[in-house]
Amino acid sequence: MTKYIQLLKLSWQNGFVYRTSLFMWRFRQFLSSVMSLTVWTVIYTSQSSVLGYDQTQMITYIFLSAFLQSCILATALNSLSGRVYSGEISAQLVKPISLFGYLAIEDVADKLRNIFFILIETSLLYLIFIPTIPLPTLLNGALFVLAVLMGAVMNFIINLLFGAIGFWSPDTWGPKFMFFIMVEFTAGKLFPLDILPPILEKLLYLTPFPYFSFVQTQIFLGRLDSVQIFWQLASLAGWIVGLYLVTRWIWQRGLRDYAAAGQ
Amino acid sequence: MLHRFSYYFHIWQRWGFNALQEVFVNRGTNLLFFSGKFIRLAMTLLVLLLIKQNIKTFAGYTNDQMIVFFLVYQFVENISSIFYRGVYNFGRDVRNGQFDFDLPKPINPLFRALMGNPDINDMVFFVISSGVSLYILSTLQLTITAASILGFSLLLINSFVIVTALHIIVLSIAIFTTDVEGVIWMYRDLARLGQFPITAYLELMRFSLFFIVPIGMMITIPAQLLMNLxxxxxxxxxxxxxxxxxxxxxxxxxxxxxxYTSASS
Structure with missing residues (x-):
């Protein structure tokens, strides 16, 4: 356990090596929150309800999405495929620590760093926009935390899956770009998923995308009843198990082919 | 002057052919990039249309006018991506010393850094998205006259000057810091604020977006002129x-x- 704690401390510190990049990344997140909050605040000046959301719900949705992007979608694994392709992971493979465990700790440190900054940014945004944020019931709050943790696990597994492309190809940006575009629209801060036409929303529910932030926000806002929450969490658990099995199988095949090129 | 223009145009044309060949080498990746851009455009338009059906005005603009602000943003951003995609790789060229090799060549290194990697994907996307934009414009209720189109076209030249200036600033920062990725993406995010009229933002932001990073001058003013607002x-x-x-x-x-100290050598 001690080695994991030491690794967490190291990964946390590593994240502060390129402070300018970190600052720019956080500033960009702040800007996109400001844009969404401004647009919806302006829209609600002329009417009280738009697309089934009142102002309080919509503003809470944007604050929550910003927070969830740091908790669930922030990841240290964006360059994993490059590390695999270049042979950089060889150093981790020979260490007396599981590779997935090592990557998970890196990911947790990255999320903690992002959460630290999002709390500061949220305070600033709160002072600028002075929103009313309704709190969930205790049960919904607990289920929200559970859904957030499960969303983070699913995102970690999907990033491992993308990383595995590096076993066979250096060309990973095409699939990742598509993934980012889908995430931008299904877990983005600009609008909630359920304002889309029902057919599109139903199609998206056949993918893991709604579980990156949308379902979590709906639990927090109390827009799902207990039966719906159960089924959503069951689907999310199903995605985690399914994706994990596929990822494990692909990594096993990848490690069999792995030649530690360039090392 | 004309001779210099022709000289540089031929060089740019050669880079364009090289970029086209690269597209055919990485067919799968480019197809995914291309599809992704279309999905993004389609989804943004869909959301704007949904908002249009549900709201009457936005910061004093009608919902049809709001769509024009987005289309002008899309147009300006698309052109800048076609010509200035090379800026995204410039930090790497500074770090690995590749930029050293550009300095002794008989072309302006700024031209090489700015326009050395035309984006073929965005060129194709530009043609199709411009057609879609023109169709959407034809369905909107707007007051557009021949004079406003002429004024808009002239102001687009100014927008292009501003886009160029902002990209040169990004390149300069890359030489000072050897890091360009964060800066160029920050510029992209700032430009995204121009999807909506800059006048909608808070006072301090509005001032900054008109005078410090003049996205407003680049997108909002030409759009206002086009619609005779x-x-x-x-x-x-x-x-x-x-x-x-x-x-x-x-x-x-x-x-x-x-x-410049030639970081790698």
Whole structure:
């Protein structure tokens, strides 16, 4: 356990090596929150309800999405495929620590760093926009935390899956770009998923995308009843198990082919 | 002058052919990039149309006018991506010393850094998205006249000057810091604020987006002129800001070049 704690401390510190990049990344997140909050605040000046959301719900949705992007979608694994392709992971493979465990700790440190900054940014945004944020019931709050943790696990597994492309190809940006575009629209801060036409929303529910932030926000806002929450969490658990099995199988095949090129 | 233009055009054409060949080598990746861009455009338009059906006005603009602001943003951003995609790789060229090899060549290194990697994907996307935009424009209820189209076209030149200046500033920062990725993406995010009229934002932001990073001069003013709406600032202020920014960016580039230390060698 001690080695994991030491690794967490190291990964946390590593994240502060390129402070300018970190600052720019956080500033960009702040800007996109400001844009969404401004647009919806302006829209609600002329009417009280738009697309089934009142102002309080919509503003809470944007604050929550910003927070969830740091908790669930922030990841240290964006360059994993490059590390695999270049042979950089060889150093981790020979260490007396599981590779997935090592990557998970890196990911947790990255999320903690992002959460630290999002709390500061949220305070600033709160002072600028002075929103009313309704709190969930205790049960919904607990289920929200559970859904957030499960969303983070699913995102970690999907990033491992993308990383595995590096076993066979250096060309990973095409699939990742598509993934980012889908995430931008299904877990983005600009609008909630359920304002889309029902057919599109139903199609998206056949993918893991709604579980990156949308379902979590709906639990927090109390827009799902207990039966719906159960089924959503069951689907999310199903995605985690399914994706994990596929990822494990692909990594096993990848490690069999792995030649530690360039090392 | 004409000879110089022709010389540089031929060089750019050669880079364009090289970029086209690269597209055919990485067919799968480029197809995914291309599809992704279309999905993004389609989804944004869909959301704007949904909002249009549900709201009457936005910050004093009708919902049809709001769509025009987005289309102008899309147009300006698309053009800048076609020509200036090379800027995204410039930090890497500075770090690995590749930029050293550009300096002794008989072409301006700024031209190489700015326009050395035309984006073929965006060129194809530009043709199709411009067609879609024109169709959407034809369905909107707007007051567009021949004079406003002419004024808009002239102000687009100013927008292009501002885009160029902002990219030169990004290149200069890359020489000072050897990091360009964060800066160029920050510029992209700032430009995204121009999807909506800049006048909708808070006072401090509005001022910054008109005068410090002049996204408003680049997108909001031309769109207002196209629709014959009252301008947030006059055309002359817009042109003055564009010219000043270009002058400042070239001055900064020269300073950056003098400070270039060839990091890798």
């Amino acid at each position: 009252p301008l947030s600032y006059s055309v002359w202020v817009s042109v003055l800001i564009g010219g000043s920014f270009l002058g400042f960016s070239l001055w900064l580039w020269n300073i950056a070049l003098k400070n």
